[in-house]
Amino acid sequence: MEAIYKHPKSLVSVQTKYCPGCGHGVIHRLIAEAIDELGVQDRSVLMNPVGCSIWADLYFDFDSVQVPHGRTPAGATGVKRMLPGHLVVCYQGDGDLAAIGTAEIVHAANRGERFTTIFVNNAIYGMTGGQMAPTTLVGQKATTAPKGRDPQGAPEGAGMGYPVRVCEMLATLGGTKYLARGSVDTPANVRKTKQYIKKAFEAQLRGEGFTMVEILSPCPTNWQMGPAEALDWVTSAMIPYYRLGEIKNELQPAAEGGKE
């Protein structure tokens, strides 16, 4: 009998420390499945982030490197330049990538560094306990935005700025070849997200340029919602602001022939 669903080889078989309803577990699995399907577990390197997913190196069953908060793309640059034949996966959250590490992601992307960033956008700081993220939606509450994110400038408003659309921002840069935004709110979107991840990995292995998949992901704990309610909030509140799909695709035509 053919096994059609099993634990991915590239993922360690342990229970994660993530909260119930967290999106990281699903996203880890998608990455591991894509790596298994490409057969590159023994030549993959995870760039471990700072944030809840700092645990990622406990779960992915391949090499990892941990650099400071936000410097993940800089560290990945160093690793990939030394190991050009490896699949380098930068796993970053919204604080890591879009706040403290904005300079690093912009410049690595612009240089066309040939690694893939998996950008998990849950619109909140998880590890530190629910502070406002660069991607927190307008009006969304956080411990550091107790009345909700107020974008109106000071002194009339709190001057918290607007949620950053990272894919759209990076799309202007010449070094970026593939920028897609998926979500794990529904089974259909999970499947589509996996296609994006695999396409980005294949492009990396062909050496095409900078690739990134942004993934909208629930954080029930810090959104103070139940898991099901949190998934609904991704659908109803996040997706209307963060458009899903391939925001930029300048991959070689050959890449489009890939099948899922």
Added chain:
Amino acid sequence: MAEERRLMKGNEAIGEAAIRAGCDAYFGYPITPQNELTAYMASGMLERRRTFIQAESETAAMSMVFGASAGGGRAMTSSSSPGVSLKQEGISYACGADIPCVIVNVARSGPGLGGISPSQGDYFQATRGGGHGDYYHIVLAPKSVQEAADLTYGAFELADKWRMPVMVLADGLIGQMMEGVVLPLDKGESPRPKRPWAVGQASGRPNHVTSLCLDPPALEASVLARFERYERVAAEETRFEAVNLDKAELVFVAYGTASRICLGALQMAKAAGLELGLFRPVSLWPFPSAELSRLAAAGKRFLAVEMSMGQMVQDLRLAVSGAATGGRAATVDFYGRAGGVIPSEEEVLAYAKTLLQGKAGAA
């Protein structure tokens, strides 16, 4: 092979030595007075199809060094004082993850933006683990273009030998001046030392290169192991130069550019019939405390000379604090200039003479 002598700027000699030592990857950000070094690495590294990146910041450059070293390459960055402050984040991580790498500081005056003149005001930052956490790393201080090249070349070996960052602490004077230099042997693309802990080894089990450890006893154990290694580093890698100590009535203690000035003052004194000595720490960490303690016990009197308000002198005082002669603590005096002012040989000699005539207060 015939000796290869060239007239080079210190910054260029450091770059050439790094390339010859087998530097696989260089990452830097422009800052005066070390810009010739970054430019030299751009042409030298790219010519050899090695990695050169002008990074978006000093913080990024240091994390690129971390990544490249974790990926198995010999990696280096360089900067000057304000830029090295930014690198301290990554240096702490590199020390915490035992990452071999080379960091060059062609120091300028501070604090803050300060100025671009040579200074030794970064001694504390360099030797005390300038970032957060419990750590040290090797710090080497050249006095000449030749020594800048030699120490940089050797720094790559030391970094791999001890699995730690090695800093070459020069200053703007060493970086900018031109001297004759005999260049070390080019290692070319010969195999680099094995790094079984690095990523990309395909050893069958994952390697995790990290400084993270959330279990206090386990983290303490790793810090203790590192500190045991520091003791071995101190035993094997302490370096200094001693000049005319036997006859000296007063011993200058100075490193880098300040030691050249002291050497000039020493020679002027000798011509006038006054015997002065020079003790020059080459390794600032590990500091040659034991030697200085022995000299103190032998009754030597010291004058520390620095291009700062007095930083190395604190290590000197610590080194000799236990040494007493005839019930008297060793005498340590200090002369320094700050703000990028370079003391003259004459003023240093004049200060030494005043001390010997008993007119200046002893510390």
